[in-house]
Amino acid sequence: MATMLRFVDIDGFLRERFFSIVNVADTTTATLKKELSDAIGRCDLHIPNMRGQGYDGARNMCGSWNGLQAIFLKDCSRAYYVNCFAHRLQLALIAAAKKEVSIWLFFSKLNSICNLINASLKRHAKLHSAQRNEIAHMVAIGERDTDRGCNQFRNLLRLKKTRWSSNFDSLCSMVDMYGSVITVLENMVDEGSSNSIRGEASGLLIVMKSFDFIFILHLLQKIMGLTNLLCRALQERSLDILNAMNHVSNTKILLHTLREQGFDILLRT
Structure with a gap:
């Protein structure tokens, strides 16, 4: 500690x-x-x-x-x-998320996807294999950089209820590995060891391909990208109350701008 x-x-x-x-x-x-x-x-x-x-x-x-x-x-x-300022922010985010049914359902399904794939070393290995193939394809068509440090294999990060800001990392990992996760779930539907595994993978595959899941995934990545910066700022050792209030005010402005101007850009992507 x-x-x-x-x-x-x-x-x-x-x-x-x-x-x-x-x-x-x-x-x-x-x-x-x-x-x-x-x-x-x-x-x-x-x-x-x-x-x-x-x-x-x-x-x-x-x-x-x-x-x-x-x-x-x-x-x-x-x-x-x-x-703790940062913990108050996390509590506020959790309370807001619980009041919106679509957001609560999204995190519930995201958690199910992470648990299903991470529960098996074999599925985890297949996820890395799917990543390798996807990265090679994206590099070949010029949609990924090849600089040092790029194209590292990632893990599908689990959600952590007590560390709300860390869920931003889970969202980013899902965005980055979306195609690879789809590939693994499709493989599980075809080759699952039991009807329950095949059925669960099939249901989650339908969820992942839905507009609601994809839209909320990208929307929350943008929102939590802003709140994550605030959370990190609130944990700085040298922070005082005046600077904390400035960080909060700036974040509110950025969120308001996203609300007023960001949806058209989000829908185009």
């Missing part, structure tokens, strides 16, 4: 330290408090001088009664807790 802590000492000077804490036996509140307190003490800092805490929304971290922030608050009444 890696944690960045900021402390203001008695004289009011800001002192920043980065602690990399390893070999934690468990993630209970008592264990985390002990490890953090020991790390703070080794840097000659003092918990009573703490002026703020920032964690994600996990119950053992932000719980009002038994969470880590509540325990530290008992030792220092001015160590007010603020939820």
Whole structure:
């Protein structure tokens, strides 16, 4: 577990330290408090001088009664807790996605596709083989660059509910390997080891070829490309509240521009 802590000492000077804490036996509140307190003490800092805490929304971290922030608050009444900016963004995105049925269904199907292919080493190998053939074809017709670092084999990345921003990587991998995934699913329909596998692959193949899936895939890639930049900016160590608000405002402007002007371009692609 890696944690960045900021402390203001008695004289009011800001002192920043980065602690990399390893070999934690468990993630209970008592264990985390002990490890953090020991790390703070080794840097000659003092918990009573703490002026703020920032964690994600996990119950053992932000719980009002038994969470880590509540325990530290008992030792220092001015160590007010603020939820992690980046985690708040993730929570907002998750809440928005759940309210839109088509988006919820898209992520559900995307997760099913990733799970089905990644569940078997044989299917994973066939995915790489399909990638190899597709890359060779695209290079031959001049639609892919051949510079160093280009055309690397990729894996179909699973979705992670607790790391919403990482789902952008899953979307990008699906866009990049769309044709290869189609090839693997078609192979499973023809050569699947059981009726259930063939049936599941057939259903997901229909989903992947639908307009709704393709449109939402590219739309979310554009939207999450913007929100991913914001999420990364909110995790910068030197970020203050004014710069955070500027990042949020700029992202809102970019999203509004995408909403007003981006759909025609998206439909043409």
